[in-house]
Amino acid sequence: MTEAVSPVLRPFEAIGRRTIEIVESLGRFGTFLGVAVALLFTPPFKLRAFLGRIHYVGFNSLLIILLTGTFTGMVLGLQIYFTLSRFGSEAYLGPAVALSIIRELGPVLSALMVTGRAGSALTAEIGIMRITEQIDALTVMALNPMRYLVVPSLLAGLVTFPMMTALFDVVGIFGGYLVSVKLLGLSQGTYFGEMQTFVDLSDIMVGFWKALAFGILVPWVCTYKGFHCGHGASGVARATTEAVVLSSVLILVCDYVLGSLLP
Amino acid sequence: MIRLQKLYKAFGDQPVLRGLDLDVATAEIMVIIGRSGGGKSVLLKHLIGLLRPDSGGILVDGTDITKLRGAALDEIRRRYGVVFQGGALFDSMSVADNVAFPLREKTRLSASEIKSRVEEKLEQVGLTGMGDKNPAEISGGMRKRVAIARALVTEPEVVFFDEPTTGLDPILVNTIHHLILELHQKFRFTAVVVSHEIPEIFGIADRVAMLHEGLIVESGPADAIQSSANPIVRQFIHGDIEPVGRAASVSAGGANVKQSVRGRA
Numbered sequence: 001m002t003e004a005v006s007p008v009l010r011p012f013e014a015i016g017r018r019t020i021e022i023v024e025s026l027g028r029f030g031t032f033l034g035v036a037v038a039l040l041f042t043p044p045f046k047l048r049a050f051l052g053r054i055h056y057v058g059f060n061s062l063l064i065i066l067l068t069g070t071f072t073g074m075v076l077g078l079q080i081y082f083t084l085s086r087f088g089s090e091a092y093l094g095p096a097v098a099l100s101i102i103r104e105l106g107p108v109l110s111a112l113m114v115t116g117r118a119g120s121a122l123t124a125e126i127g128i129m130r131i132t133e134q135i136d137a138l139t140v141m142a143l144n145p146m147r148y149l150v151v152p153s154l155l156a157g158l159v160t161f162p163m164m165t166a167l168f169d170v171v172g173i174f175g176g177y178l179v180s181v182k183l184l185g186l187s188q189g190t191y192f193g194e195m196q197t198f199v200d201l202s203d204i205m206v207g208f209w210k211a212l213a214f215g216i217l218v219p220w221v222c223t224y225k226g227f228h229c230g231h232g233a234s235g236v237a238r239a240t241t242e243a244v245v246l247s248s249v250l251i252l253v254c255d256y257v258l259g260s261l262l263p
Numbered sequence: 264m265i266r267l268q269k270l271y272k273a274f275g276d277q278p279v280l281r282g283l284d285l286d287v288a289t290a291e292i293m294v295i296i297g298r299s300g301g302g303k304s305v306l307l308k309h310l311i312g313l314l315r316p317d318s319g320g321i322l323v324d325g326t327d328i329t330k331l332r333g334a335a336l337d338e339i340r341r342r343y344g345v346v347f348q349g350g351a352l353f354d355s356m357s358v359a360d361n362v363a364f365p366l367r368e369k370t371r372l373s374a375s376e377i378k379s380r381v382e383e384k385l386e387q388v389g390l391t392g393m394g395d396k397n398p399a400e401i402s403g404g405m406r407k408r409v410a411i412a413r414a415l416v417t418e419p420e421v422v423f424f425d426e427p428t429t430g431l432d433p434i435l436v437n438t439i440h441h442l443i444l445e446l447h448q449k450f451r452f453t454a455v456v457v458s459h460e461i462p463e464i465f466g467i468a469d470r471v472a473m474l475h476e477g478l479i480v481e482s483g484p485a486d487a488i489q490s491s492a493n494p495i496v497r498q499f500i501h502g503d504i505e506p507v508g509r510a511a512s513v514s515a516g517g518a519n520v521k522q523s524v525r526g527r528a
Binding site: 129132133134136137139140141142143 | 308311312313337338340341343347348351352353354365368369
């Protein structure tokens with residue numbers, strides 16, 4: 001039974017209720033990952049589902065990664081060249097492009113691209129399975145739907161995000177090379193030589209750890225939103241939008257946090 | 264044997280089940296009827312462990328499944344087969360893979376054994392040769408039959424049917440009902456059928472329970488329910504929108520509707 005609340009206290013009651021809802025939903029969000037991680041280490045392992053997710057999240061995103069990586073490198077090459085040329089420091093174009101891509105833009109942009117392409121599709125697919133009772137069907141077959149739908153996606157994220165970031169880095173540096181060497185006339189030796197001098201393994205590891213973090217974050221958010229979508233087509237549409245927005249915001253927040261913590 | 268004891272469930276301030284009691288005997292076909300939105304599907308979700316009651320118990324052979332979780336609940340579910348309202352077929356798989364799925368995941372049968380059992384089940388539901396089709400390529404009636412084949416392929420002790428004939432034409436309704444009856448006679452599972460397919464559903468029911476406003480208002484053999492004096496049951500069976508008691512007298516669906524409408528004219 002709910003007691004009658006005085007009109008003066010109603011705003012406080014509303015704030016309290018909303019706060020409890022937020023805390024509960026954060027709890028559910030955390031528990032969801034905890035259960036998925038626990039299932040990650042307990043058999044049976046769904047190898048076929050995992051390979052399917054690698055194809056779905058990774059292979060199907062290759063083209064978009066190649067395109068965004070190349071053009072990001074080209075834009076960086078162009079813009080940084082004009083900035084550095086004002087100070088007569090064009091020689092540092094190679095390391096500037098490489099460090100920007102390897103430490104920041106590679107992991108962040110590839111994660112954002114995969115979120116838009118595969119993450120949204122993941123939410124929509126799981127959401128449709130929820131509203132058409134396919135997830136309930138798995139549950140009543142005494143099969144844990146998280147094992148079939150969430151764990152393979154998380155694992156695929158962990159494997160593919162670093163690989164796609166590495167690919168983004170390579171084509172991005174190549175894009176910068178095309179503009180600065182082939183278009184603007186910088187010497188090839190300067191571009192790559194200075195890069196070798198200034199970029200070391202710790203920079204690459206920063207990008208790697210970020211990619212790994214995003215590889216957990218994106219599938220976590222996207223599968224959670226699909227699993228807990230509302231009713232009907234509008235519920236799936238809302239869940240998909242929320243998944244993309246939340247993933248994108250968390251990628252940027254996480255990027256800042258990791259950027260300040262990692263060397 | 265399934266026994267529901269004082270089952271209570273509310274969503275927010277809205278009670279859906281209000282202390283419901285019901286017994287389902289082993290190997291009988293128990294049909295639960297009631298108005299749309301009256302809590303039939305919520306009741307079924309409690310029976311299959313997808314929802315937990317706020318209070319009350321669900322005893323399956325003496326074990327209260329509302330107190331079970333995880334592996335213990337899965338142990339009970341292994342004895343179940345469920346036919347969902349929309350079929351709930353996995354749309355990323357073919358018809359044959361859908362039927363084979365529970366066998367592949369829950370048993371250690373060889374691929375050839377699974378194949379032969381799937382073919383046998385598809386034959387039993389009249390879908391021989393349709394195994395390669397995708398669920399999106401087949402009709403609604405076929406999807407229901409695939410769902411029945413999938414629910415029965417593990418030879419469960421209890422099968423739950425959630426409105427198995429919703430959205431089908433009268434011929435298909437009878438076809439599905441006959442199929443349920445035929446398979447029940449063959450495999451002797453306990454069946455719990457949620458339906459508002461009146462009066463056709465009486466043809467397959469051993470017993471019928473009428474759910475109204477969160478309570479079972481009457482249960483008993485199909486004949487007894489059809490000739491019930493309970494005004495709520497009579498009103499539901501005859502589809503009468505007039506105040507209870509003025510509906511034209513008993514026996515079967517369409518004719519009664521006509522009779523009742525004529526009576527008011």
